Amino acid sequence: MDITLVQGDITEQPVDAVVNAANSSLMGGGGVDGAIHRAGGAEILQECRRLRDTSHPDGLPAGDAVATTAGRMPAAWVIHTVGPVYSTSEDRSATLASCYRRSLEVADGLNAAGVAFPAVSTGVYGWPMDDAARIAVRSVQESSTTVGEVRFVLFSPDAYEAFARALGHNTGPI
Ligand code: ADP
Numbered sequence: 001m002d003i004t005l006v007q008g009d010i011t012e013q014p015v016d017a018v019v020n021a022a023n024s025s026l027m028g029g030g031g032v033d034g035a036i037h038r039a040g041g042a043e044i045l046q047e048c049r050r051l052r053d054t055s056h057p058d059g060l061p062a063g064d065a066v067a068t069t070a071g072r073m074p075a076a077w078v079i080h081t082v083g084p085v086y087s088t089s090e091d092r093s094a095t096l097a098s099c100y101r102r103s104l105e106v107a108d109g110l111n112a113a114g115v116a117f118p119a120v121s122t123g124v125y126g127w128p129m130d131d132a133a134r135i136a137v138r139s140v141q142e143s144s145t146t147v148g149e150v151r152f153v154l155f156s157p158d159a160y161e162a163f164a165r166a167l168g169h170n171t172g173p174i
Contacts, residue, residue, distance in 0.1 A: 002149045003140060003167060006116075007160040010153040011039035014074040015114035017067070018153075019103050021121065022080040024059040026052060026066075031123040032155075036078060040071030044078060063098035065106045077110055079103045083121030086128070093135050096121055100139035107147050114149040119159050129159055133166035 010018050010032060020036045023029050026048040028037045037044055047068035052059065060066055065081040081099040084092035099120050107115045119136065121127040140150050154160040 001145065001147060004149060004151045005160060005163050006151055006153050007157060008153055010116050010118050011035050011073055013116040013151065013153055015116045015151060016075060016112035017077040017079050017107050017110060017115045018070060018073065018075045019115065019117045020078050020080045021083055021118050022060065024061065024082050026056065026060055026080060032118045040073045040078065043069050043071040063095040063102065065099065065102040067106050067110060079106050081120060083125050086121060086126040096132065096135050097139040100136055101143050104143045104145035104147055108145055112147055114151065115147050116151040116153045118153055122159065129162040133162040137166040
């Protein structure tokens with residue numbers, strides 16, 4: 001599996017599946033969630049409502065993942081995952097790692113060849129970027145997925161650099 005890093009907007013990525021840092025309600029929100037629903041259109045929320053009415057009446061627990069259409073985005077699917085809220089009193093890293101592992105299991109079920117991830121839990125949910133990047137990279141590397149390319153799409157240069165450090169790249173000038 002290839003791991004690639006891109007600085008940019010996940011809604012523009014021409015991959016099979018983009019991962020959404022959703023919340024448990026699956027009813028949309030701010031940050032990357034809002035951007036994905038805006039870019040993909042109403043069809044995504046319609047499918048999320050259907051999931052709430054059928055398989056997920058209590059919403060999606062943190063660490064789990066579920067797929068819908070990607071609507072008008074270049075991708076075919078959105079894989080919604082719910083990150084844990086960062087806590088200084090409780091270690092929730094296993095739940096954050098589970099977001100990546102479960103998303104890739106869902107991607108395998110869709111036969112997706114390329115999957116793009118945002119930095120789950122690093123926005124409103126407050127996870128420190130360097131730590132989140134290490135957990136993300138490790139979880140993807142340890143997964144037994146059949147996905148060929150995992151692309152981390154980082155919104156800011158700081159996030160990009162944190163993921164590059166986690167991957168062991170040298171990002172500075174030579
Ligand atoms: P969470 O609630 O899991 O913290 P957020 O959406 O608040 O989710 O933030 C997760 C990360 O996604 C943050 O690092 C944020 O900067 C980033 N982000 C926001 N919009 C986009 C986008 N369009 N593409 C990629 N990353 C994004």
